[in-house]
Amino acid sequence: QVHLVESGGGLVQAGGSLRLSCAASGRTFNSMGWFRQAPGKEREWVAAIRRATGYTDYTDSVKGRFAISADNASNTVYLQMNSLKPEDTAVYSCVGDPWHGVGLPDAYDYWGQGTQVTVSS
Numbered sequence: 001q002v003h004l005v006e007s008g009g010g011l012v013q014a015g016g017s018l019r020l021s022c023a024a025s026g027r028t029f030n031s032m033g034w035f036r037q038a039p040g041k042e043r044e045w046v047a048a049i050r051r052a053t054g055y056t057d058y059t060d061s062v063k064g065r066f067a068i069s070a071d072n073a074s075n076t077v078y079l080q081m082n083s084l085k086p087e088d089t090a091v092y093s094c095v096g097d098p099w100h101g102v103g104l105p106d107a108y109d110y111w112g113q114g115t116q117v118t119v120s121s
Contacts, residue, residue: 002026002110004094009115012084016119020079022094022112029096032070032077035105036090036117045103046092047079057102062088084119091116 008020022032033048047058047068056068067080077094091114098107 004112006112006115009117011118017082022077024075032096034079036092038090043105048102086119086121089119
């Protein structure tokens, strides 16, 4: 009954931008975030936002390029990705309310299906 549905992925040239969206239903999350997983690699935490305060945090590799935001009225979280690099290529999944350890995949019960982001060189 809890669903997280991502959209906005696609193919973009290096240096370009994409805006990912994640619409949540069935539950209002206190915090939401994004992970990504490239082929053959482990899931990597990307960003998180605390809805009540707007506090955000990012993994070092995307700081200054990505921005996470939330529209609380629609229970939607976004990931604005600018200055994209080929190494950003991955399936991006949104998550909600970690039990502990924001950066740990095992801390989350709720995941979206993922949206593919491909950045060409």
